[in-house]
Amino acid sequence: MLAIYLNVVVQGVLTGLLYGLMALGLSAIFGVVRVVNFAHGEFAVVAMYAAFVLFRVYGIDPMWAMLPIAVAFFVIGYALQHTVIDAFVGRPDHEQFILLVGLAIVITNGLLLVFGPDAQPANLPYAFDSVMVGPLIIDEVRVYAAVAALAVCAALFAFFRFTRTGTAIRACADNLVGAAVVGLNVRRLYALTFGLGLACVGAAGALMITIADAVPSLGPAYTLLAFTIVIVGGLGSMTGALVGGLLIGVSEALAGFLVAPSMKSMFSFALLIAVLVLRPQGLLGKKPA
Amino acid sequence: MKALWGEMNGRGRVVLAVAVLLLLLAPTVATRYLVSVLTLIFYFVYVGQAWNLMMGYAGQLSLGHALYVGVGGYVSAALWVHFGIGPWLGVFPAVLLAASFGAAIGWLGFRFGIEGVYFALLTIAFAEFTRIGFDHIDVVGGAGGLFIPYEEARLGEWWNLRGGQLFFYYLAFGLAAIAVLVTALLARSRLGYQWRAVREDEAAARALGIDAFRAKMKAILISSAMTAVGGVFYAFYYNSLFPAQMFEMSRSIELILGPIVGGLGTVFGPVIGAFLLTPLGEILIGVTEALGINAPGAKAVFFGLTLMVIIYLVPTGVWPWLSKTLGLTGRRS
Secondary structure (H helix, E strand, C coil): CHHHHHHHHHHHHHHHHHHHHHHHHHHHHHHHHCCCCCCHHHHHHHHHHHHHHHHHHHCCCHHHHHHHHHHHHHHHHHHHHHHCHHHHCCCCHHHHHHHHHHHHHHHHHHHHHHHCCCCECCCCCCCCCEEEECCEEEEHHHHHHHHHHHHHHHHHHHHHHHCHHHHHHHHHHHCHHHHHHCCCCHHHHHHHHHHHHHHHHHHHHHHHCCCCCECCCHHHHHHHHHHHHHHHHCCCCHHHHHHHHHHHHHHHHHHHHHCCHHHHHHHHHHHHHHHHHHCCCCCCCCCCC | CHHHHHCCCHHHHHHHHHHHHHHHHHHHHCCHHHHHHHHHHHHHHHHHHHHHHHHHHCCCCCCCCHHHHHHHHHHHHHHHHHHCCCHHHHHHHHHHHHHHHHHHHHHHHHHCCCCHHHHHHHHHHHHHHHHHHHHCCHHHCHHHCEECCCCHHHCCEHHHCECCHHHHHHHHHHHHHHHHHHHHHHHHCHHHHHHHHHHHCHHHHHHCCCCHHHHHHHHHHHHHHHHHHHHHHHHHHHCEECHHHHCCHHHHHHHHHHHHHHCCCCCCHHHHHHHHHHHHHHHHHHHHHHCCCCCCCHHHHHHHHHHHHHHHHCCCCHHHHHHHHHCCCCCCC
């Protein structure tokens, strides 16, 4: 009996890492640019379709397709921030919200136009392979996807921690005026950050196709999921996003197993409400000054 | 009425009076289709105005107003279907329950200092939580939906909201008119000024002795109660309710677009917004059909693009710009 629970938890952890990577992008964008990307999940779905097409048409494995997709998303994010969103930085929440919701509507329905409303499975050849670890039976593809997600996270952490540009971006997040005073090109750093955030979600989406079918209507659901994770973990805290992803992944897996799969996100929202009430800054967030 | 008149100068009053008269007479000449579009517009004026009170005046961003529409609609419809209790009575428990939800969200949010984006997410979380919950409540049909049966014999029982198209047209018009009046009154009331003070600078408002918590609670209570009445209308107008359709986040978004596009924190912004956006949606359907690209999604793509363009060009909304250009408010030079 314990083995079943363990299996469920492990599966939740592996899925949670993908969620975490997706949420990491959202967290980075909000933490630095202070714009809430309400089209985040929609971008993840675009990446899913990109990986789907690359695999179906060119036979490129999503684990590899992840890299060009992440690069393409970086370019899209950089351009988007530079051309449109930059004008909205510092404007009221609801204005940013309408802009990005408009974008989300365009993306979701654009996908609907191109790919139709039906779910598109990638049908990877190794989708049903599994490994046995003691009493655990683990899907191989989830392991690969989780490892890849961890690798991307590690790369991002290293970038923010050890490079000059990464440090500069953190300076913008910490003290915008100070950053501008010492001569940082804030506008460029914002565009870079938005690009990096989208690269995260691009990579996460590409990996997501290995465990979920691509459907246009997934977009809003993923946006909400990413928000839930980021709030639970702490907006602006990158470790928090990962921890939140794991928590939500495990809670979804357990709720799906113990109660009903259709009610699993209810538990995520309950968790979100509880965290907002008890610790509004999130589990790992800093208290707002 | 005086509060409403006070919003406008002479020219504005003439335009308003003519517009109201035209709308009252419209069904005599308009086609059934046009009447149904106008009914929808009035509905969006009404719920948009309810949301505008909370966001536009008190500055509290709610992205979960579909919750109150859904609760209002479901309670009144369930009472009617299961117990034969008519909507004029059913509206009271419906409003009560929706306002309790509002009170719970408001209390949690305002008491614990959850603000801005965080508060918006709290409202979304509650709406989504309720949506999934309703999927699993069998009394109201679960995910399969709740239907108000169509009974020929009851047609014309206006006291049970079983009227024809004209009945709903004037009902929606009445609701919209009341909402505009209420907003105009509240905007000029003590509470309205407290709301604006809290919206602009809560710390400063508190320093002036305004009980910000109370003011914000009143905003969410009034707003959620008003929105629930809109839900009752919706339920009896469309006669079918699905959790996915009532509580979904896209419904909350749909409801707030009008006020934002029209102009937040203004009496006529939500009106203008609804009169712009609802026909826009209808026109887009027509245009995509005429161009032969009427695939699912085509209309929504244009809709999303339009939203982005509007918020990019006139971020404070169309009404402030329009009223200034046409000289409808303020002193004329």
